[in-house]
Amino acid sequence: MSDHQYKFNVAMSCGGCSGAIERVLKKLEGVKSFDVSLESQTANIIAEPTVSYDTVLAVIKKTGKTVNSGEADGQAMSV
Numbered sequence: 001m002s003d004h005q006y007k008f009n010v011a012m013s014c015g016g017c018s019g020a021i022e023r024v025l026k027k028l029e030g031v032k033s034f035d036v037s038l039e040s041q042t043a044n045i046i047a048e049p050t051v052s053y054d055t056v057l058a059v060i061k062k063t064g065k066t067v068n069s070g071e072a073d074g075q076a077m078s079v
Helices: 015-027 053-061
Strands: 004-010 031-037 042-047 067-072 075-077
Touching: 004 053, 015 031, 015 042, 015 053, 042 053, 053 067
Parallel strands: none
Antiparallel strands: 004 042, 004 067, 031 042, 067 075
16 A cells, blocks of 8 residues: 655744644654645645544644645545
């Protein structure tokens, strides 16, 4: 089974916002790599097949940031 690619559009206003998302993603088991961009307001995550979209979404929402949209392997998902 191949890795999942998740993409989220997250409202971030400063470096502290993107830093908070980076910290929670670092702690999440099964996340192979991620790129959080303050400039494009996105978080791109590559995760093992065992890590679900809902798990990653919940972790990002725990930071208190607003998730505007999300994709899993190129398909639009509900937030």
